[in-house]
Amino acid sequence: MDLPEQHLPTPAPASGKLRVVIIGCGFGGLETAKALADQRVDVTLIDRTNHHLFQPLLYQVATAGLSAPSIAAPVRHLFRDQNNVTTLLGEVVGIDLAARSVSLRSGQVLPYDRLVVAAGATHSYFGHDDWAAHAPGLKTLQDAFDVRRRILLAFEAAEREEDPARRAALLNFVVIGAGPTGVEMAGTMAEIARHTLPGEFRRIDPASARVMLVEGGPRVLLAMPDALSEQARQQLEKLGVDVRLNARVTEIDAGGLQIETAAGQHGAGTSRYRIESGCMVWAAGVAASPLGRLLAAQLPDGDALIDRAGRVKVTAELRLPGHPDVFVIGDLANAQSHKEGHEPRPVPGVSPAAKQMGRSVAANIRSELHGMPTQPFRYADYGNLATIGRNAAVVDLASKFGPIRFGGYFAWLFWLFAHVYFLIGFRNRTVVLIDWASAYFSFQRQARVVAGTDAPTGGAEPPAS
Amino acid sequence: MDLPEQHLPTPAPASGKLRVVIIGCGFGGLETAKALADQRVDVTLIDRTNHHLFQPLLYQVATAGLSAPSIAAPVRHLFRDQNNVTTLLGEVVGIDLAARSVSLRSGQVLPYDRLVVAAGATHSYFGHDDWAAHAPGLKTLQDAFDVRRRILLAFEAAEREEDPARRAALLNFVVIGAGPTGVEMAGTMAEIARHTLPGEFRRIDPASARVMLVEGGPRVLLAMPDALSEQARQQLEKLGVDVRLNARVTEIDAGGLQIETAAGQHGAGTSRYRIESGCMVWAAGVAASPLGRLLAAQLPDGDALIDRAGRVKVTAELRLPGHPDVFVIGDLANAQSHKEGHEPRPVPGVSPAAKQMGRSVAANIRSELHGMPTQPFRYADYGNLATIGRNAAVVDLASKFGPIRFGGYFAWLFWLFAHVYFLIGFRNRTVVLIDWASAYFSFQRQARVVAGTDAPTGGAEPPAS
Numbered sequence: 001m002d003l004p005e006q007h008l009p010t011p012a013p014a015s016g017k018l019r020v021v022i023i024g025c026g027f028g029g030l031e032t033a034k035a036l037a038d039q040r041v042d043v044t045l046i047d048r049t050n051h052h053l054f055q056p057l058l059y060q061v062a063t064a065g066l067s068a069p070s071i072a073a074p075v076r077h078l079f080r081d082q083n084n085v086t087t088l089l090g091e092v093v094g095i096d097l098a099a100r101s102v103s104l105r106s107g108q109v110l111p112y113d114r115l116v117v118a119a120g121a122t123h124s125y126f127g128h129d130d131w132a133a134h135a136p137g138l139k140t141l142q143d144a145f146d147v148r149r150r151i152l153l154a155f156e157a158a159e160r161e162e163d164p165a166r167r168a169a170l171l172n173f174v175v176i177g178a179g180p181t182g183v184e185m186a187g188t189m190a191e192i193a194r195h196t197l198p199g200e201f202r203r204i205d206p207a208s209a210r211v212m213l214v215e216g217g218p219r220v221l222l223a224m225p226d227a228l229s230e231q232a233r234q235q236l237e238k239l240g241v242d243v244r245l246n247a248r249v250t251e252i253d254a255g256g257l258q259i260e261t262a263a264g265q266h267g268a269g270t271s272r273y274r275i276e277s278g279c280m281v282w283a284a285g286v287a288a289s290p291l292g293r294l295l296a297a298q299l300p301d302g303d304a305l306i307d308r309a310g311r312v313k314v315t316a317e318l319r320l321p322g323h324p325d326v327f328v329i330g331d332l333a334n335a336q337s338h339k340e341g342h343e344p345r346p347v348p349g350v351s352p353a354a355k356q357m358g359r360s361v362a363a364n365i366r367s368e369l370h371g372m373p374t375q376p377f378r379y380a381d382y383g384n385l386a387t388i389g390r391n392a393a394v395v396d397l398a399s400k401f402g403p404i405r406f407g408g409y410f411a412w413l414f415w416l417f418a419h420v421y422f423l424i425g426f427r428n429r430t431v432v433l434i435d436w437a438s439a440y441f442s443f444q445r446q447a448r449v450v451a452g453t454d455a456p457t458g459g460a461e462p463p464a465s
Numbered sequence: 466m467d468l469p470e471q472h473l474p475t476p477a478p479a480s481g482k483l484r485v486v487i488i489g490c491g492f493g494g495l496e497t498a499k500a501l502a503d504q505r506v507d508v509t510l511i512d513r514t515n516h517h518l519f520q521p522l523l524y525q526v527a528t529a530g531l532s533a534p535s536i537a538a539p540v541r542h543l544f545r546d547q548n549n550v551t552t553l554l555g556e557v558v559g560i561d562l563a564a565r566s567v568s569l570r571s572g573q574v575l576p577y578d579r580l581v582v583a584a585g586a587t588h589s590y591f592g593h594d595d596w597a598a599h600a601p602g603l604k605t606l607q608d609a610f611d612v613r614r615r616i617l618l619a620f621e622a623a624e625r626e627e628d629p630a631r632r633a634a635l636l637n638f639v640v641i642g643a644g645p646t647g648v649e650m651a652g653t654m655a656e657i658a659r660h661t662l663p664g665e666f667r668r669i670d671p672a673s674a675r676v677m678l679v680e681g682g683p684r685v686l687l688a689m690p691d692a693l694s695e696q697a698r699q700q701l702e703k704l705g706v707d708v709r710l711n712a713r714v715t716e717i718d719a720g721g722l723q724i725e726t727a728a729g730q731h732g733a734g735t736s737r738y739r740i741e742s743g744c745m746v747w748a749a750g751v752a753a754s755p756l757g758r759l760l761a762a763q764l765p766d767g768d769a770l771i772d773r774a775g776r777v778k779v780t781a782e783l784r785l786p787g788h789p790d791v792f793v794i795g796d797l798a799n800a801q802s803h804k805e806g807h808e809p810r811p812v813p814g815v816s817p818a819a820k821q822m823g824r825s826v827a828a829n830i831r832s833e834l835h836g837m838p839t840q841p842f843r844y845a846d847y848g849n850l851a852t853i854g855r856n857a858a859v860v861d862l863a864s865k866f867g868p869i870r871f872g873g874y875f876a877w878l879f880w881l882f883a884h885v886y887f888l889i890g891f892r893n894r895t896v897v898l899i900d901w902a903s904a905y906f907s908f909q910r911q912a913r914v915v916a917g918t919d920a921p922t923g924g925a926e927p928p929a930s
Contacts, residue, residue, distance in 0.1 A: 050618075050621065050913070050914070050916045068532065069533070074913040074914065077909070080665045085667075086668070087665075087667075088625055089618070089624075089625070095752075156515065159554075160553055160569075160571055200545045202551040203551070434899075441530050448515070449515065449533050449537040449539065449606065450514065451605070451606040451610060
């Protein structure tokens with residue numbers, strides 16, 4: 001499927017080194033750059049932010065459990081000692097496949113010999129972009145601050161509110177989408193309402209807050225086996241989360257949302273109802289970066305390369321079809337795992353897959369430099385885990401002896417140590433462990449801080465960020 | 466000077482408790498509420514933010530040394546166990562002295578029997594409010610994030626910039642005003658440029674950045690004795706800060722500032738020059754909260770009560786003249802310290818003074834409740850300290866045996882432990898000590914994170930916040 005190697009551009013004559021440009025510093029981009037250490041290449045790493053974000057813990061920043069610097073590391077510092085990497089803060093506005101160059105919003109144009117597009121994904125509101133203002137998603141630090149602000153300010157507005165009906169509406173928290181992020185958010189919000197805040201308010205009882213998890217599909221954590229989904233649902237309900245399955249959101253406005261329950265649920269036909277809410281969080285849809293379509297637009301029949309989520313269908317070596325000098329990896333790639341003697345299998349959009357793709361691309365670039373044969377991508381699936389809240393998680397590990405599946409307290413401990421292990425930086429690990437230990441034993445959360453002086457005007461409208 | 470006690474309003478008939486409303490949760494407001502614990506009063510504490518900010522360390526958040534939650538504690542949590550305090554997040558938009566009520570932006574009206582106005586101060590640009598957009602001040606967490614963003618993004622823009630002159634301009638950092646905040650900022654910025662960032666950039670040398678401290682007066686730290694000022698100036702220059710005294714700022718725009726040096730300096734007449742800069746910070750002027758003027762407007766001859774900084778001239782018991790039920794404390798008060806046998810002396814605008822005012826007001830409210838005589842405010846001055854940067858500070862302690870003055874490494878250690886001691890919360894103290902120890906030994910700063918995805922467009926214009 002890939003073009004033969006000799007069609008690939010050779011190193012730039014000036015430095016004699018292959019110029020590798022990497023767009024995006026998530027798990028995929030970071031791993032590509034790291035795996036190219038000690039190679040005779042000039043790597044330029046471009047990101048719109050100045051930090052690598054440990055996204056699996058972003059929900060902890062949103063729920064005031066961790067401060068932002070605990071899960072974000074300055075990219076430039078990570079590559080301090082890797083001299084072949086230049087970090088640039090910038091936004092990519094153009095990629096010219098024919099000229100082999102990337103252009104930034106600042107006007108700079110960067111030529112490349114190899115391009116790695118690892119620009120990730122953002123939220124998708126399925127065509128309802130106006131919903132974003134009422135129910136923010138959770139992809140960036142700014143998103144996390146916005147969600148944190150909405151959660152904390154909804155309780156503050158309720159404390160000020162005199163009207164009982166509006167007060168109750170303010171204390172309805174709704175999470176839309178029961179994937180890993182939605183489940184984590186709902187579980188943690190229930191914990192905040194039941195354990196963190198009680199005793200601190202004088203006019204409301206935070207424990208009376210209702211946390212709802214609304215899911216269009218028939219179960220939570222669809223990527224998990226049935227039994228673990230069911231266990232997760234039970235753990236959520238034990239934490240006090242009101243889980244609504246087969247419930248599709250048809251409208252979101254400033255004061256709440258409209259829900260349609262599929263026929264056959266609750267022994268009835270289709271039902272429609274409205275929920276008033278003081279704080280809604282969107283964890284339902286993901287759309288790949290627009291850079292995918294920007295690439296496709298330059299290819300004959302490029303539309304066919306873009307899947308419904310906006311991802312780019314790549315070759316076995318994660319290359320852009322027809323452009324072997326361009327790799328697309330991570331959440332932006334619709335990739336297949338190739339194992340000898342097996343049918344290719346789709347690669348899931350999870351961080352271990354992005355890291356492995358980064359290493360595979362770096363290995364193939366290395367092979368090209370040394371005139372060695374390149375290899376198709378093969379995804380090693382070590383399993384799947386999701387946390388639900390205090391003491392609750394589900395784990396689905398792949399092993400030689402078949403899957404190992406468990407839930408509850410030990411799954412939660414496993415999740416906790418796995419996440420601390422993969423966090424970057426000793427200081428972050430230490431401080432995160434202190435914050436978690438302190439939160440666990442005191443039921444408190446250390447980052448209950450909202451910057452800015454906005455006081456919402458009361459009523460059911462969530463405050464603007 | 467105060468009206469006799471019998472003119473004061475009596476407790477509200479409903480609860481039988483005196484209703485005390487406190488506006489502002491800085492050092493003064495917090496201390497008033499704490500000192501009213503165990504009294505039969507209903508305290509309502511109103512603030513525009515949800516946190517008490519430990520302002521003496523705000524410059525550490527601005528210079529990426531600490532994360533925001535390390536120096537900000539949720540107000541509501543601080544009063545969790547003090548049942549007579551109700552915390553409200555809200556912005557005061559009106560105070561009606563005749564009706565004895567406070568109104569919030571949310572529309573709520575809170576009646577009071579005693580009002581404590583502790584709304585603090587903000588920056589003053591001496592009539593040039595348009596300068597705020599180019600040279601932000603440092604009073605709130607939002608300000609600190611803004612300054613952090615500007616410092617870090619100036620280095621990023623310089624790394625992208627191709628033109629040597631514009632690159633040099635981006636690496637000119639200017640701090641305006643050499644009070645404690647200005648001195649701390651300039652010293653820390655020099656430390657970042659010389660010790661934190663080198664080795665992380667490929668196209669620029671961060672150590673070539675120039676940090677300038679511009680002061681209109683004849684010396685730095687005007688509140689300190691002459692000899693300590695001189696010592697501080699020398700320590701600043703040792704850290705690499707270019708200190709310009711008697712230098713008045715006459716204009717600030719997006720790309721830099723205009724300076725006028727008074728005649729007699731450098732053996733010459735008045736000189737004027739321009740400095741191009743990629744990042745300017747305003748630490749020069751302070752203006753009291755507009756609530757001071759709002760109070761004065763309701764008094765006959767109220768204008769005379771407001772001093773040039775917008776502060777309210779209060780009575781010996783820190784009351785609003787003619788309104789013994791209203792106290793004004795902290796940075797909003799122009800107060801005198803009363804010591805028997807001495808002339809009244811002005812109280813400085815520092816946090817120990819604000820705390821002492823809070824305790825004095827609470828003591829007088831308590832005395833009124835129990836029919837005891839009230840007391841004038843007396844300020845106990847324990848001295849003054851200012852940090853300059855790595856290993857450098859100056860200390861001026863008041864003692865029975867006369868002043869104790871020292872500078873350098875031991876002054877810096879003294880400053881460090883004094884600040885950790887006064888930080889609120891065990892977790893904060895632990896994490897701040899970890900961050901400082903780690904920063905001290907590694908020369909690294911843990912919070913080099915800029916939220917948001919803004920990439921500036923290059924050139925000398927500082928990025929918008």
